[in-house]
Amino acid sequence: MNFNFDTHVHSTFSVDAKDNLEDIVSSAIAKGLKHICFTEHIDHNPKDYGYQFYDFEKYSNEIERLKDKFSSEIQILKGIEFSEPHLYKSEFEKELNRDYDMIMASLHWLGDNFYGEKELLSKYSPEKILEKYFKDLTVIAELGNFDVLAHFDFPRRYYGQVSVDNHLIEDILxxxxxxxxxxxxxxxxxxxxxxxxxxxxxxxxxxxxxxGKNVTLGSDAHSREEIGADFGKINQFQHFDKLEFGIFKDRQFQKLYL
Structure with missing residues (x-):
């Protein structure tokens, strides 16, 4: 099955992305996408090099310009990926009052260390790192007020298929x-x-x-080349037909009939 949407995309309005919004939209159209949601990083950890980088006004103005330009070719949606909302509650509340289509919550830091830093391995085993991650993720899930939980088992991107107590995972789900x-x-x-x-x-x-059945699908692209990357491999999931894929518009889930 071909997927014609990507709901986790970063442009140069995120500090770690390579391509600007218009170049990404043009690439998405060339790849046959009909829906794209930008999810720019909002980082309030002073140790994060994206700290205070996000500019809501400039981002919103560019989104509106591109909606006008490409309205007949692709639906452009405005989202954010807010890191550690449980630690920055007042800042998170501010974003909740803005006109996003989708708000993602994510977890990137364990104390003073980014989850991908090798220094963490001098403090904890990979199993302990993942356990701590899921305990913090439980707090974020309890906080709520967001639409999508991003990259659920994020540390496995750096430590591989590390095992953890399934009860921690079930509680979050x-x-x-x-x-x-x-x-x-x-x-x-x-x-x-x-x-x-x-x-x-x-x-x-x-x-x-x-x-649960509703899911979004995201490449977590940080460049135009990565848009929609590896989406075809989702078809290998045994219970693929039970999932309801969709997008968020005005913070409401809309099922896509694929």
């Missing part, structure tokens, strides 16, 4: 299902050389078994 927060299937793990998505297929199975 229960919060998502109970509060109508949607799970993202993020293909960046495949692009990083692993043979799994984030979350992996076992976690997606758990989500289905707990009553």
């Amino acid at each position: 229960k919060f998502l299902v109970r509060n109508n927060i949607v799970l993202e299937i993020n293909t960046s793990g495949l692009r990083k050389g692993y043979n799994f998505t984030l979350p992996n297929f076992d976690i997606i199975d758990m989500y289905l078994n707990l009553g």
Whole structure:
């Protein structure tokens, strides 16, 4: 099955991205996409090199310009990826009052260390790192007020398929299902050389078994080349037909009939 949407994309309005909004939109159209949601990083950790980089006004103005220019070719949606909302609650509240189509929550830091830093391995085993990650992710899930939980098992992008107590994972998924927060299937793990998505297929199975079904699909692209990367591999998921893929418009989930 061909997917004609990507709901996790970064432009140069994120500090770590390569291409500007218009170049990414043009590439998405060339690849046959009909929907694209930009999810620019908002980072409030002073140690993050994206700290205070985000500019809502400039981002919004460019989104509106491109909507006018490409309205007949692609639906352009405005989102954000807000890191550690449980630690920056007042800043998160500010974003909740803005006119986004989709708000993603994510977790990138363990204390003073980014999850990909090798220094973490001098402090903890990979198993302990993942355990701490999921405990913090539980707090984020409990906080709620966002639409999508990004790259569910993010540290596995750096440490591989590390095992963890499934009860931790199930507790988070229960919060998502109970509060109508949607799970993202993020293909960046495949692009990083692993043979799994984030979350992996076992976690997606758990989500289905707990009553979840709505999902978004994102490449986590930071360049135009990465848009829609490895989406075809999602078809390998055994229970693919039970998932409801969709996008968010005005913070409402809209199923896409593929």
